[in-house]
Amino acid sequence: MAITVVGSVAFDSIETPSGRQERCLGGAATHFALAASFFTEVRVIAVVGEDFGPEQQSVFDGRSIDTTGIEHVAGKSFFWEGSYLENLNEAKTHNTELNVFATFEPKIPEAYRDSEFLFLANIDPVLQRRVREAMPDVKLVAGDTMNYWINDHRAALLEVLKGLDILLINDTEARVLGGDKNLVKAARAVMALGPKLLVIKHGEYGATLFQRDAPSSTFKAPALPLEEVVDPTGAGDSFAGGFFGYLASQKELTPASYRHAMFYGSVMGSFAVERFGTERIRALTRQEIDDRFELFRALTHLG
Amino acid sequence: MAITVVGSVAFDSIETPSGRQERCLGGAATHFALAASFFTEVRVIAVVGEDFGPEQQSVFDGRSIDTTGIEHVAGKSFFWEGSYLENLNEAKTHNTELNVFATFEPKIPEAYRDSEFLFLANIDPVLQRRVREAMPDVKLVAGDTMNYWINDHRAALLEVLKGLDILLINDTEARVLGGDKNLVKAARAVMALGPKLLVIKHGEYGATLFQRDAPSSTFKAPALPLEEVVDPTGAGDSFAGGFFGYLASQKELTPASYRHAMFYGSVMGSFAVERFGTERIRALTRQEIDDRFELFRALTHLG
Numbered sequence: 001m002a003i004t005v006v007g008s009v010a011f012d013s014i015e016t017p018s019g020r021q022e023r024c025l026g027g028a029a030t031h032f033a034l035a036a037s038f039f040t041e042v043r044v045i046a047v048v049g050e051d052f053g054p055e056q057q058s059v060f061d062g063r064s065i066d067t068t069g070i071e072h073v074a075g076k077s078f079f080w081e082g083s084y085l086e087n088l089n090e091a092k093t094h095n096t097e098l099n100v101f102a103t104f105e106p107k108i109p110e111a112y113r114d115s116e117f118l119f120l121a122n123i124d125p126v127l128q129r130r131v132r133e134a135m136p137d138v139k140l141v142a143g144d145t146m147n148y149w150i151n152d153h154r155a156a157l158l159e160v161l162k163g164l165d166i167l168l169i170n171d172t173e174a175r176v177l178g179g180d181k182n183l184v185k186a187a188r189a190v191m192a193l194g195p196k197l198l199v200i201k202h203g204e205y206g207a208t209l210f211q212r213d214a215p216s217s218t219f220k221a222p223a224l225p226l227e228e229v230v231d232p233t234g235a236g237d238s239f240a241g242g243f244f245g246y247l248a249s250q251k252e253l254t255p256a257s258y259r260h261a262m263f264y265g266s267v268m269g270s271f272a273v274e275r276f277g278t279e280r281i282r283a284l285t286r287q288e289i290d291d292r293f294e295l296f297r298a299l300t301h302l303g
Numbered sequence: 304m305a306i307t308v309v310g311s312v313a314f315d316s317i318e319t320p321s322g323r324q325e326r327c328l329g330g331a332a333t334h335f336a337l338a339a340s341f342f343t344e345v346r347v348i349a350v351v352g353e354d355f356g357p358e359q360q361s362v363f364d365g366r367s368i369d370t371t372g373i374e375h376v377a378g379k380s381f382f383w384e385g386s387y388l389e390n391l392n393e394a395k396t397h398n399t400e401l402n403v404f405a406t407f408e409p410k411i412p413e414a415y416r417d418s419e420f421l422f423l424a425n426i427d428p429v430l431q432r433r434v435r436e437a438m439p440d441v442k443l444v445a446g447d448t449m450n451y452w453i454n455d456h457r458a459a460l461l462e463v464l465k466g467l468d469i470l471l472i473n474d475t476e477a478r479v480l481g482g483d484k485n486l487v488k489a490a491r492a493v494m495a496l497g498p499k500l501l502v503i504k505h506g507e508y509g510a511t512l513f514q515r516d517a518p519s520s521t522f523k524a525p526a527l528p529l530e531e532v533v534d535p536t537g538a539g540d541s542f543a544g545g546f547f548g549y550l551a552s553q554k555e556l557t558p559a560s561y562r563h564a565m566f567y568g569s570v571m572g573s574f575a576v577e578r579f580g581t582e583r584i585r586a587l588t589r590q591e592i593d594d595r596f597e598l599f600r601a602l603t604h605l606g
Contacts, residue, residue: 183507184530204486205508208528220525220602225511227487259605299523300603302562 001139001248002066003036004112005029006045006131007121007237008101009052009070010078014276017085018230024277025056027078028121028144031234034281035241035268036119037063038289040248042241043112045069045131049077049100059278068109075100088229089203106131117248120164121237122146125156132163140253142166142244144236150177161194168199168240183208188215197258199243199265201236204229209262217255221262222300224270224292231276235269238281242268267292304442304551305369306339307415308332309348309434310424310540311404312355312373313381317579320388321533327580328359330381331424331447334537337584338544338571339422340366341592343551345544346415348372348434352380352403362581371412378403391532392506409434420551423467424540425449428459435466443556445469445547447539453480464497471502471543486511491518502546502565504539504572507532512565520558524565525602527573527595534579538572541584545571570595 007029013022033042043066048056052072060067081095106127118135120128120143128143143164149157150173161167167190171183177193178186187198191212198210206222243265250257267289274280310332316325336345346369351359355375363370384398409430421438423431423446431446446467452460453476464470470493474486480496481489490501494515501513509525546568553560570592577583 182530182532184528187528202508205505206523210528216601218528218602220509222523222603225487225490225513225521227485229485256606263605297605298519299521301605302566302600303559 001116002041002043002112002114003117003119003244003248004043004045004069004108004115004135004138005032005036005119005121006106006127007032007119007123008078009044009046009048010080011051012233012277013079013081014231014233015083015085016088016229016231018228019276021231021276023079024279025059026080026234026277028123028234028237030059030278031237031272031281032119032121032241032244033060033065034063034278035238035272036245036248037065037241038268038284038286039242039245039264040064040117041066042245043069043109043115045106045108045112047071047073047100047104049073049075052077059282066111069107069112071107073100082233084232088232091233106134108134116140117142117244119143119240119244120160121240122149125149125153125160128160129156129163132160140165140247142168142240144168144240145173147173147176158193161190164195166197166199166244167195168201168236168243170201170203170236174198174200184210199262201239201269203232206266207239207262209258219259219262221266222296223266224296224299226270226273229273232273233277235272238272239265239269242266263293263296264289266296304419305344305346305415305417306420306422306547306551307346307348307372307411307418307438307441308335308339308422308424309409309430310335310422310426311381312347312349312351313383314354315536315580316382316384317534317536318386318388319391319532319534321531322579324534324579326382327582328362329383329537329580331426331537331540333362333581334540334575334584335422335424335544335547336363336368337366337581338541338575339548339551340368340544341571341587341589342545342548342567343367343420344369345548346372346412346418348409348411348415350374350376350403350407352376352378355380362585369414372410372415374410376403385536387535391535394536409437411437419443420445420547422446422543422547423463424543425452428452428456428463431463432459432466435463443468443550445471445543447471447543448476448480450476450479461496467498469500469502469547470498471504471539471546473504473506473539477501477503487513500561502568504542506535509569510542510565512561522562522565524569525599526569527599527602529573529576532576535576536580538575541575542568542572545569566596566599567592570599
């Protein structure tokens, strides 16, 4: 079943201990769509400026990604510059230029309306809510957010959370949003705000799935021990793409589906960080995904 | 098969967000022995002062723990005072009194000499080495250490590492000892110093087993998501006790034995933190251990 995703398509300039990359195509919707496209059809809603040309479009071409909903307007695309020199788990932002994103009004193409899955990537919760309300018939809605929205746009974010089935955030975000240092208590507080399922991503320590109505069904996916994390940008969005893409590919959602989705999320996140930007995911094959899935199984199963 | 453990038997005064406990029996050898005694016979080498009386002895009694090697001398036992008010993952030490430990000369009782397993708990590497050399015929030697020895007694510690089969340390210790921020590279550097196997404990994120001669056999055990960590003191020693105790209980050590040992280590660590000091482990039953092992399986296995 098809997923509609709304989020940023952006240019990123990134510096990590492995090097520096100027203006590579990024943005949450880009990373999510590429990862999810290995599992199902993805439809993107975003806005780009005149600097988004055929080279950028080619990142999406030849995949099961519908870009009809990427609006082209006058001006420059969203631009982000950041580094991970001190800490690979947390980006230091040097520059953010919203550009065309400052006046973004998401429009949903008619052909997207039968999407059964909706992913609200990390953008202004006002926009997330607008898209959610414009697609009332979707079967499953997942979303992401960040500390900026949690701290400074809490009221708008709380409205979004009410309409979410699944929220994917990291440790720090969960602690701040849930108002508790303890992750289990924070998770419970977050799920009381709306989401039935909560995925907390722990970076190099994997991720945990909490279930509001089945506290004993908590499930953990590992992260792959990697010798080099070239670029963490987009790892969380790639996790979300693998997780939600897998779910959307299933005829029926069973408890086992969610466990497998957690593994596919971790698998896609582990590939994403191996090279700068979207480079690794673009070069990926389905066979590599399946092989790594088995690696994750060996890493965690008693056998 | 029996394990001989050398390490501290101490009094701990501990403050955590859950409360404060004065002078409860602790020490690495105590926590290790109690946890391991659920799996095999444990023989303790340590020194205590006149403040160690029948009440303290009763902690070991009625279990498969031989305390012949706990030497009683004039003076006061090792005393540690610390708190975890800011961070449950790292103790803040307020006071350390070595007392009788300052002049400790480990003596190995004759009845301990046929032990096939040896655990060198976290003490001065000079003492660890002395015990290791006095027991040349053991089948498997594991040990622990801490940043103080890594930083200020490195030469002595390196001698110990040469004689270790398995080292169990935490993330920070691994990064410092291995000289690399990346855990996979740090692990490789640490194993080049001697240990064939390395267990890195990640606190609330579980633990990873690295194998020098089988890099693809890395294995991860989760930690249990807990709503309240009452007292983290001794969690690492309890992990080591469950891990090494299980190994010592096995007729043959297969790759699967090590994976199961990782789970039993995590299980014992998860119990240890539920109450102050040794309280939870002392009240534990084998059935509870087995039930929690199954909980860990459900937490990680795709099913």
